[in-house]
Amino acid sequence: MTKPKKIINDPADAVEEFLRGLLYQYPNRLVKLANHHVVLKSNITDSNQVHLLSGGGSGHEPSHAGWI
Numbered sequence: 001m002t003k004p005k006k007i008i009n010d011p012a013d014a015v016e017e018f019l020r021g022l023l024y025q026y027p028n029r030l031v032k033l034a035n036h037h038v039v040l041k042s043n044i045t046d047s048n049q050v051h052l053l054s055g056g057g058s059g060h061e062p063s064h065a066g067w068i
Helices: 011-025
Strands: 030-032 039-041 052-055 064-067
Antiparallel strands (some): 030 039, 052 064
16 A cells, blocks of 8 residues: 555645635634635624734645735
């Protein structure tokens, strides 16, 4: 038996599968923006503050950051 080289099922589905897992892990905290690969906090308690979002990949997935 050969060792697997990757822990993803299909590279074309990697982002969608990751987001599904993230939403599964935090069902009461996060929601997915419809038709986009964007995850949002389900409730922002203080709208008077600017929040920083930072995320990243593992070298192959795009890294992203932005203001909320």
